[in-house]
């Protein structure tokens with residue numbers, strides 16, 4: 001019964017989001033701006049206002065799949081002992097060992113808008129297809145690292161999820177998710193991206209940890 005409920009909820013949610021996106025694409029710019037101001041700023045906002053992101057069936061399918069996923073881990077639980085992620089700079093190591101002394105870490109899990117999926121026609125959108133193997137994922141993560149450095153001045157270390165997408169599934173992370181770990185213990189799982197993804201929530205949480 002719960003499974004059916006989840007299906008219906010995921011379907012309805014995807015339908016709702018699709019309609020919102022479609023409507024938003026064609027609304028007058030000042031209304032569109034009001035809606036997007038909280039999510040985008042400055043140049044990114046201007047660019048977003050120029051872009052129609054409705055992606056038809058592939059977009060709906062993406063959102064439906066995202067909606068259906070729930071994190072396998074809950075706050076308070078520990079990361080699995082044998083969890084592995086790919087370190088492009090070295091050998092694959094146990095994630096728990098990596099996390100214990102890292103402050104800010106990006107784990108690249110998948111391309112949100114691959115050329116064979118829900119395409120967003122932004123001028124500087126990277127042309128990346130869904131990864132078929134770890135090499136492709138590593139190459140894409142390297143592009144992300146370079147872009148983060150060049151466009152945002154961020155020099156975070158990037159690791160990659162393995163091709164079984166295990167880390168992504170543990171947190172229902174696709175397309176993006178903020179997580180805080182204390183050692184190997186999950187202490188915070190942010191909302192599902194992009195609509196419930198909140199950097200403010202993360203900041204509030206981290207403030208309280210001080």
Ligand SMILES: *[C@@H]1O[C@H](CO)[C@@H](O)[C@H](O)[C@H]1NC(C)=O
Nearest residue numbers: 129131132133134135136137
């Ligand atoms: C990865 O996949 C791409 C595309 O299918 C292919 O061209 C490439 O040879 C593969 N690389 C490895 C190391 O398997």
